[in-house]
Amino acid sequence: MGHMESINKLTRTWTDLLWALLFIAWGTVNCSQLIFVHYHGRLNFVALVQLLSHGLASLYFFGAAIAYLIRKTTQAKDNRPHVVAISIVTTLLPLSFNFLAFTNQKILSLVSTAGLCSGLVISTISLFALKTAFSVTPEARYIVTRFPYNIVRHPMYLGEIIAALFLAIATASFIGLSIFLIMVLLQRFRARLEEDLLCKTYPGYRDYIGKVPAFLPIKLWKSF
Numbered sequence: 001m002g003h004m005e006s007i008n009k010l011t012r013t014w015t016d017l018l019w020a021l022l023f024i025a026w027g028t029v030n031c032s033q034l035i036f037v038h039y040h041g042r043l044n045f046v047a048l049v050q051l052l053s054h055g056l057a058s059l060y061f062f063g064a065a066i067a068y069l070i071r072k073t074t075q076a077k078d079n080r081p082h083v084v085a086i087s088i089v090t091t092l093l094p095l096s097f098n099f100l101a102f103t104n105q106k107i108l109s110l111v112s113t114a115g116l117c118s119g120l121v122i123s124t125i126s127l128f129a130l131k132t133a134f135s136v137t138p139e140a141r142y143i144v145t146r147f148p149y150n151i152v153r154h155p156m157y158l159g160e161i162i163a164a165l166f167l168a169i170a171t172a173s174f175i176g177l178s179i180f181l182i183m184v185l186l187q188r189f190r191a192r193l194e195e196d197l198l199c200k201t202y203p204g205y206r207d208y209i210g211k212v213p214a215f216l217p218i219k220l221w222k223s224f
Helices: 002-040 045-070 081-099 106-133 155-171 174-201 205-211
Strands: none
Touching: 002 045, 045 106, 081 155, 081 174, 106 155, 155 174, 174 205
């Protein structure tokens, strides 16, 4: 048993390190884009909004990397292959927008970038609320109910969905819309998987589910 525990701990350590390195890489890319826009672009209002979006993305990714590096041992986790696959695909799916062409219309570009910023703000605030409870795959460390988790149960996923929506708008394409719709479905399923694990680990989590809506802070949408 002790040997198996050592192997599991080593595997967990390397997995956490890999995710931390990936988040650092994504944060570095956004930092480089931020610097490029600052020194090679005209500092008009659109450019300032783009700077803000890259800055927020960098903050989110570096924050996620730190969370992975300082996390404590989980109370429980769901390592089923299809669960891990769904979590990873949903996390990486927004990167596919980078392979699509974005619109050159200034108004549409400005609106989509501003919307992207709003999604990044929600996700970043949620990340700092989660602290070391943050994880890509379903894991249970402790229950977080502080703001913004007292408004909706999955504010980070809500922020990511909002960001993906405005990225899809920026592409003005059927492919972009399809990516967004797939992401919404995967995020909903991913949230259910996480909640199943949390309910099994912490029975009191069911009371939290009964009081706080999943994604939209409206009683009418409490089941969503």
